[in-house]
Amino acid sequence: SQKIEQNSEALNIQEGKTATLTCNYTNYSPAYLQWYRQDPGRGPVFLLLIRENEKEKRKERLKVTFDTTLKQSLFHITASQPADSATYLCALAMDSNDQLIWGAGTKLIIKP
Amino acid sequence: DTGVSQNPRHKITKRGQNVTFRCDPISEHNRLYWYRQTLGQGPEFLTYFQNEAQLEKSRLLSDRFSAERPKGSFSTLEIQRTEQGDSAMYLCASSLDALNEKLFFGSGTQLSVL
Numbered sequence: 001s002q003k004i005e006q007n008s009e010a011l012n013i014q015e016g017k018t019a020t021l022t023c024n025y026t027n028y029s030p031a032y033l034q035w036y037r038q039d040p041g042r043g044p045v046f047l048l049l050i051r052e053n054e055k056e057k058r059k060e061r062l063k064v065t066f067d068t069t070l071k072q073s074l075f076h077i078t079a080s081q082p083a084d085s086a087t088y089l090c091a092l093a094m095d096s097n098d099q100l101i102w103g104a105g106t107k108l109i110i111k112p
Numbered sequence: 113d114t115g116v117s118q119n120p121r122h123k124i125t126k127r128g129q130n131v132t133f134r135c136d137p138i139s140e141h142n143r144l145y146w147y148r149q150t151l152g153q154g155p156e157f158l159t160y161f162q163n164e165a166q167l168e169k170s171r172l173l174s175d176r177f178s179a180e181r182p183k184g185s186f187s188t189l190e191i192q193r194t195e196q197g198d199s200a201m202y203l204c205a206s207s208l209d210a211l212n213e214k215l216f217f218g219s220g221t222q223l224s225v226l
Contacts, residue, residue: 004154032213034213036215042219042220043219043220044155044215044217045217046214046215046216089155091154091155093212096210096211097211099157099160099168099170099212100155100157100215102156104153104154
């Protein structure tokens with residue numbers, strides 16, 4: 001069955017630098033992959049969606065890449081700010097009719 | 113657009129009791145999802161509605177769990193005879209676009225079973 005791996009250790013980044021988070025998956029390439037942000041005690045908030053035929057997506061300071069050869073998606077936050085500190089979750093669906101499979105998330109800490 | 117609303121935010125109950133949670137999705141969203149999340153883990157799919165029809169239910173969901181969405185608006189999730197293992201954050205999400213794309217989540221109901 002499909003599994004998702006995200007770094008379980010927190011990622012500490014200095015303010016102003018680029019933060020890069022990794023989402024690796026096993027087996028076959030998903031139809032699409034999504035990234036969400038989650039703050040403590042709150043539900044996830046949708047950030048970006050990238051489809052299997054897309055290499056890169058951008059939204060303001062955010063960038064997502066999708067490498068089906070490496071079976072990996074990278075999530076970048078440029079010019080990081082302390083307000084970007086949160087847990088970031090990736091989720092994928094193998095097929096457009098399938099339910100999402102979620103990673104456990106990576107906690108990002110931006111230090112001033 | 114007031115967002116997805118969930119009530120209550122917190123629920124403490126004794127083992128064996130029944131609990132019911134409510135979710136009010138974004139008004140024009142026809143898709144509604146229930147998830148469960150434990151500390152340090154990603155959300156786990158429970159069930160999905162399109163309008164009033166419950167189209168999918170996780171195989172992991174025991175018979176003690178039931179969900180409804182009468183009239184295709186708000187939804188309720190009931191857990192009967194709660195067990196300590198049911199302690200988790202119960203999240204509701206809704207969407208307008210294609211299935212499972214761009215989900216809008218509520219703040220969840222944190223359930224503690226003593």
